[in-house]
Amino acid sequence: MDTLTALLQGLGTALSPEHVLYALLGALVGTLIGVLPGLGPTAGMALLVPLSVNLDPVSAVIMIAAIYYGAMYGGSTTAILMNVPGEASSVVTVLDGYQMARQGRGGSALAIAAIGSFVAGIMSLILLVLLAPLLAPLALDFGPLELCALAVLALTAAINLSGPSLARGLLSCGLGLLIATVGSDPVTAEGRFTFGNYDLLAGINFIPVVVGLFAISEVFVASNSGASSIFEGKLSRLYPSRAELRQSAAPIARGSLLGFVLGLVPGLSPAAASFTAYDVERRLSKSPERFGKGAIEGVASPEAANNSAVGGGLVPLLTLGIPTSPTIAVLLGAFLVHGITPGPLIFSEHPDVAWPFIASMAVGNVILVLLNLPLVGLWARIVSVPYAVILPVIVVVSFIGVYSVNGRAFDVVVMLIAGLVGFVMRSARVPMAPLVLAIVIAPILEASFRQSLSLGDGGVSAFGSSPLALGLLAAAAVLLVTSLRSRRRRPLDPGQDLEDDF
């Protein structure tokens, strides 16, 4: 009862005109940041934390948090309409969202993304309030062994996104991990695969690779297609039908739950949550062959999962003071700047900040849905804009997004090379999604892998000492074996068009 009273009081504070205005400002700026590839939520929040110093603590954290989920939603808009994922967790939305846009159903995809994000935001808020004290210790159970096993499980889920050929998924995943190892070794600073190049010593940034693979390769594909726009027919429906809403309900609920639980795990990006949610939906579906070709569940579940992972990530932050991702770490910084240390004592020492902050998640999500749903019709028409206009927009926005992160021309070169590689991968029917998740997860996988091997004196025996790690590895093995079996029953069709693959 005390919790409910405190939450209601917090809601009252969050609903004051001043705080609603800051949430609106944050949601708007966040959406703009999310739309621009490269400037993801972490960079956007980090840029704006110094500007929030002069605000009162409640307004500051409300605005910074609104930027976070605004950016998560903004990233989906360009992913669905232009095949340009604004940030890592939008990559999986591309798979079915862009296909829906190409079928003239971009409006439905956008609306479901907005609804899914909203429902997930509210569900994760409820779960945060109810389960935080129970779930927080879970985060402490994750040592290097468990983290390594969980990363393997997430990668296995990504490999399953490989369409009909598991070997191609493994290949894509391996290439992603290899790309991530280029640069200085994180422990010894020894150069790996750098060939004496100073730019390579700093490593290959994730943003140029993902923008090149998806956006630039799309430009190359369009130049061969002979089409005049992304979608050439008449836009059939701007909002989802009842059937689509019904189809999306269960995936949104499942994605929300899964995202929340995976959000609790330190180091696991929301991207891993959205990839895993997508794989779960495909496995549960009675017609998995629709996935990658415009299945609405393929948008609903990952969108819900990546938004819900935000709420999950707040549990260890607010109850233990542990940031589970770089973005949450920036949020922690926003608290610290105002002299508030998140942790077990935050609810007793700073209830005037903690509860309005939690309640503002609901307010921010309502603002986002109110902002975005009426605009769906306008956004959806982008797919009918001629290629003559939209392709240079994609190229210019991609360039700015990539260059603005570090101000390095080298990143632009990486983007172009990745575009070429993406084009070749599409032609050769090698999926790109596992490669992207592999790059995101590689640092945490490598660090935990090395620590785990060190624990076992260079062998894998240490994994035997952790039942949780063994369970996660067993789950990965089961995933792999079951998908191998299902693929044996459904062999790769060599006549399949590259559009059918992803």
Add this chain to the structure above:
Amino acid sequence: MSTYRKDLGVGLIAIAIGGTAAILAGRIPNLTGTPVGPGTFPLVIGLAVVAAGVAVLVSTVRQRLAMDEHEPSRATVEPPRSSPPAWTAWVLPMTTAGFCLLAVTVSLDLATGAAFAVCGRHLGRYRWTTCLAGGVLAAVILHVVFRTLLNVTLPAERLW
């Protein structure tokens, strides 16, 4: 190129990349004093990529053999594809590369205008005057939004 050859190519390239990575990773000195050095992880991944390449090769060959057995005509006859003239396929990739080069070395505004003009002419078949006007408008919008309002980090302008 036929699908069969493409798939064989994918497998062989994967083996080459994975093998090279594994060999290079094996040569990275381990100064940590423990059995696990900076080359361990890339070595394992390189070998995994080789394994994936071999798997692609094996499945491609097996599939080919199976097809030859059941549908010999389908395995040998590739459907003809109608495609635009070869040179047009290069316009957009070359425009993209040219845009990036011009933007980094001379002027992002100029590069933006040129990219819009070329795409308008090549893809939309608009008149050159319309394309140039569109290019100028796009460059102005870009300059105002990204350089003036958002103040995003962009390459230095060397024209003005």
